[in-house]
Amino acid sequence: MQDDESAVPTTQAVSGASHGSGREVSRASLREQARLRDQHDIEPAGALDRALHGSLAQLTQGISIVGLTLAWMDWGMHLAQSPGKWGQLLDKAWRKNLRWCRYAGRAPFESGADPCIAPLPQDRRFSSPAWQRWPYHLLQQAFLLNQQWWHNATTGIDGVSTHHEDMVTFMARQMLDMLSPPNFIPTNPDVCEAALREGGANFLRGAGNLADDLRRNWKGEAPAGSEHYLAGIHVAVTPGRVIIRNRLMELIQYAPTTAGVHAEPMLIVPAWIMKYYILDLSPHNSLVRYLVDQGHTVFMISWHNPTAADRDLGLDDYLDDGVYAALQCIRGLFPGERINTVGYCLGGTLLAIAVGALASTTDATVNSMTLLAAQTDFSEAGELMLFIDESQIDWLEDLMRQQGYLDNRQMAGAFRALRSNDLVWSAAVNQYLLGRRAPMTDLMAWNTDTTRMPFRMHSEYLRKLFLSNDLSSGRYQVGGRPVALSDIRVPLFGVATASDHVSPWRSVYKLHLLSCCDLDFVLTSGGHNAGIVSEPGHPGRRYSYGQRRHGSCYVDPDRWLDQTEEHEGSWWPAWSAWLERVSTGGTVTAREPHGDLGPAPGRYVLER
Missing domain, CATH: 3.40.50.1820 (Alpha/Beta hydrolase fold, catalytic domain)
Incomplete structure (x- = not known):
């Protein structure tokens, strides 16, 4: 086979003559239409706006600040005019505090006292037995009750669009995940025990892991252990x-x-x-x-x-x-x-x-x-739709227009945010506070071998398939x-x-x-x-x-x-x-x- 483009068929060649020539749209004409749509980019006003948006998007990893602000405003303004919801939230806060106080009063005297709330099935942050001991069991119960209250506060408000409600709920969860007790040394019993047992050696290993990760990220190198899963040598070796x-x-x-x-x-x-x-x-x-x-x-x-x-x-x-x-x-x-x-x-x-x-x-x-x-x-494309609306896509397009593509790190950031518990915070605790490197696997190494997405294709993908x-x-x-x-x-x-x-x-x-x-x-x-x-x-x-x-x-x-x-x-x-x-x-x-x-x-x- 030839190593050139002349041997490659066009859509019309594969599709056959039934695509009547009068209705055929050549690839050249499609590109001409796209060029005309982007003609305003060369105008000073359009070019300036897109350059500003693209620069800001670099700082926000492609996330539209306007889209986030609109979501919070939609939620906040509808909540402000919902006194019934205020009363419901106050009642829930009072009841949750009473439940926690009753649990705190009986837990020291009742071995295996029933908790007032259980983590969600996919939440493994509090699975260690150390979280059932005083005072850590009180911390995890308080956090879980608070997390449940915030879910109630960000959902069920009349008038808020479904998309904005999902965004606000997601952002509230992200902030709570960042502030959860396992992420901090004094409030994580496993970290405290490891520090006492090892004389702080876990922190030295963690600092080394952090420095190594920062160095690799700065140089654009693959994570530690990926060198054992190279394509054509260890993986992708089927003849x-x-x-x-x-x-x-x-x-x-x-x-x-x-x-x-x-x-x-x-x-x-x-x-x-x-x-x-x-x-x-x-x-x-x-x-x-x-x-x-x-x-x-x-x-x-x-x-x-x-x-x-x-x-x-x-x-x-x-x-x-x-x-x-x-x-x-x-x-x-x-x-x-x-x-x-x-x-x-x-x-x-x-x-x-x-x-x-x-x-x-x-x-x-x-x-x-x-x-x-x-x-x-x-x-119903799931939580990825959180990043899909007119404001978000326009912001992302301006970023891609500057670069010519969507960078792999920018894409990876969105996917990590969807599972921040496992992919961000739990990983950070294990690697930097406990000093434990998770053993690299072929699937993990492949997941770090990322690619880019061309500007026009990704824009069409988001607009034609996801949005429309x-x-x-x-x-x-x-x-x-x-x-x-x-x-x-x-x-x-x-x-x-x-x-x-x-x-x-x-x-x-x-x-x-x-x-x-x-x-x-x-x-x-x-x-x-x-x-x-x-x-x-x-x-x-x-x-x-x-x-x-x-x-x-x-x-x-x-x-x-x-x-x-x-x-x-x-x-x-x-x-x-x-x-x-x-x-x-x-x-x-x-x-x-x-x-x-x-x-x-x-x-x-x-x-x-």
Whole structure:
């Protein structure tokens, strides 16, 4: 294959002639429209405003101060005119104080006295037995009661918009998390005990850990221990070859491990927010290796890590030079064979767009589609929606316009804020106060190997998908025609993860509303990443598996969960069995990769 752009198809070339030429919108014309929309940037007033906003956004990590202020004002002004809510909050404060006083009075004399409030199931800050001793049990009970009161204070106020209520609740929780007793030496019994036991050595180790982290952060180096999980050496080591390379992606074909393989090849489209090798970690938990061992001819897209020069890359470019280029290449290698497609996270959303666009034509390239933790309806996209409104996106666009991309550290900050208990404060206590480094794992190391997002693509992603929800509403267009996921007729397999904070499972479940074909759906334990990397033999894994056949009535997610049997173990074998059923072309002799662009994992995965 050639290492140039001339071999890459356009959207229209893949979509076929059914996109009538009168309605086709070329990539050049789309860019011209975008250029005209941004024309006011060269005007002095617009340029000055955007420069100021971009500079301020640098200081706030892309968070809109105006958006936060509007949320607090909406909450504060409606609370100010709600005397009934004042009375309710005063009553709750009085009752909580009485409960705490009664508990404080009896706890010293009653061994194992029932607490007045229990932490939430996911809150592990007070799990140590030391928190049940005096006086620390009084501190944790007071904090939890205060936390509950603030939740009552920020919710249930008539007139406050749902978005602003969610933002204020989130910000109040962030402030409480920062001030929680475990974060301070005198009020953390584990830290005090460690200091007495070790003579303060834990603080010396913690200071060393802090200095090392600050140095690495300043130099842009990976966290300590990541050097043991380097792509192509320790992880992403499944044998294969790069068979095409263009400006946006490399396509890897993996070497077979079985004498015979399924006739249908498989294309995996990963997200480009992070590196592709989440699906090819260590040999024991590599999804790619598992699929190859099951007799599949696997192809993987490895995305280029954008720079400022790539600022004008849009979603149409990722479609043309990514999914469609890969499909065309595979179709050229194996003429007449239909392709099993797999998409993860944002890669799954892009794949759904591509397959939906192809479904409106006579193209029969795709045999099946699997979506892993991928959203197609963004109306209930979870806590990420806290960062999605007109003010926030405009602020972020001005930041990206200055840089040409969204920096990986700016993206990581938003994700850490969603789980600040675990990813910020608990980690700081363990590393800097207790002096304990958590052992690095392949998944943790991958999570630090971040990427950038080009300005135009990320702006389109936020506006068209998150803010306007164009895909599920039939407004998202490819080649001048709207994409409707209900046009898809190939078998679908959807996977959601129970504790996903990126793609909440009920949001992923909306695929049941958007598709009209046979759909097999799995809800697995774990989060956005660990739930997908769920190899057989992994302890503690479980999943629920249901099937919806074409023509069946809709079942809401809660009723589906109640009615669906839960299984112990990994969901991978269940998916493998489904792939066996939909791959009806029989077996052929194993196909060796013949790329001349170097061995897997290729060049792009190593870009920093």
